[in-house]
Amino acid sequence: MSEFFAMSGYGTYIWWSYGIGFGIVVLNVVLARRALADAKLQARRRLEMSK
Amino acid sequence: MNWTWFHRFGSAPYMYGFAQRWTPWFGGAALLLMLLGLYGGLVLAPPDYQQKDAYRIIYVHAPVASLSLMIYTAMAVAAAVGLIWRMKVAHAAAAASAPIGAWITVATLVTGSLWGKPMWGAYWVWDPRLTSELFLLFLYFGYMGLRAAIEDPQKADKASAVLAIVGVVNVPIIKYSVNWWNSLHQPATRLLGKADMVWSMVWPLLTMFLAFMLFFAAVLLIRLRAELLRRERGASWVREVLS
Numbered sequence: 001m002s003e004f005f006a007m008s009g010y011g012t013y014i015w016w017s018y019g020i021g022f023g024i025v026v027l028n029v030v031l032a033r034r035a036l037a038d039a040k041l042q043a044r045r046r047l048e049m050s051k
Numbered sequence: 052m053n054w055t056w057f058h059r060f061g062s063a064p065y066m067y068g069f070a071q072r073w074t075p076w077f078g079g080a081a082l083l084l085m086l087l088g089l090y091g092g093l094v095l096a097p098p099d100y101q102q103k104d105a106y107r108i109i110y111v112h113a114p115v116a117s118l119s120l121m122i123y124t125a126m127a128v129a130a131a132v133g134l135i136w137r138m139k140v141a142h143a144a145a146a147a148s149a150p151i152g153a154w155i156t157v158a159t160l161v162t163g164s165l166w167g168k169p170m171w172g173a174y175w176v177w178d179p180r181l182t183s184e185l186f187l188l189f190l191y192f193g194y195m196g197l198r199a200a201i202e203d204p205q206k207a208d209k210a211s212a213v214l215a216i217v218g219v220v221n222v223p224i225i226k227y228s229v230n231w232w233n234s235l236h237q238p239a240t241r242l243l244g245k246a247d248m249v250w251s252m253v254w255p256l257l258t259m260f261l262a263f264m265l266f267f268a269a270v271l272l273i274r275l276r277a278e279l280l281r282r283e284r285g286a287s288w289v290r291e292v293l294s
Contacts, residue, residue, distance in 0.1 A: 021111035
């Protein structure tokens with residue numbers, strides 16, 4: 001198991017690149033969902049104001 | 052040829068519903084394929100005879116790198132469609148692509164430099180491939196900055212579309228930089244036909260390529276909905292969608 005994580009001595013580079021790469025993937029999902037929630041909130045407010 | 056599909060995609064409420072329906076499918080498929088690709092790339096694929104295990108960075112780096120170019124091209128095509136046919140949904144799609152493209156370009160540069168350090172001895176070199184990819188990031192920033200700076204949405208659409216279209220010349224420059232100039236960066240790996248890698252190394256990479264494309268589709272559709280809501284706040288379909 002520790003051999004797997006060591007990655008023939010390149011573990012640091014590999015795990016950082018996977019961590020950052022997939023971290024950015026997750027972050028993009030979070031940011032997109034937040035943008036949508038925000039746009040919905042703004043649109044709802046506007047609809048209420050126009051009533 | 053029947054063009055009704057093109058007109059349907061030009062309608063904001065249709066596109067909103069389409070995006071809502073398809074996001075979970077694209078997102079779910081992306082997640083499954085990423086897990087499969089991770090297992091294949093980290094566990095099943097053998098180490099490289101020269102780079103040992105360090106080459107495994109390819110399974111993140113190559114998919115995000117190609118995606119960074121693909122997103123820019125998609126953004127430029129959407130912007131052009133928006134300009135030519137005055138299609139608001141296309142402009143919205145271009146605007147929704149930009150932040151995703153910028154993030155994916157950051158991922159490309161970071162994972163690439165983490166591969167460069169053990170292989171070349173440096174996190175960064177002013178090499179044609181690396182420099183043109185950095186320029187791609189600035190193009191994304193320029194596009195978003197220009198949009199943010201112009202208050203009138205229609206003017207912002209037009210001006211940013213022109214920038215996106217002009218900037219697309221950088222895409223082939225990045226792609227072929229490793230062939231045109233002496234580059235430290237390795238050339239593209241042949242995956243099919245007379246392949247440079249064994250199949251057990253190739254299939255996880257192909258899986259990751261597909262997974263990242265599906266990820267982009269899912270995130271783009273979420274951002275596109277946000278963009279459509281923002282643009283059409285007063286429209287009656289928005290009332291129906293939100294009620």
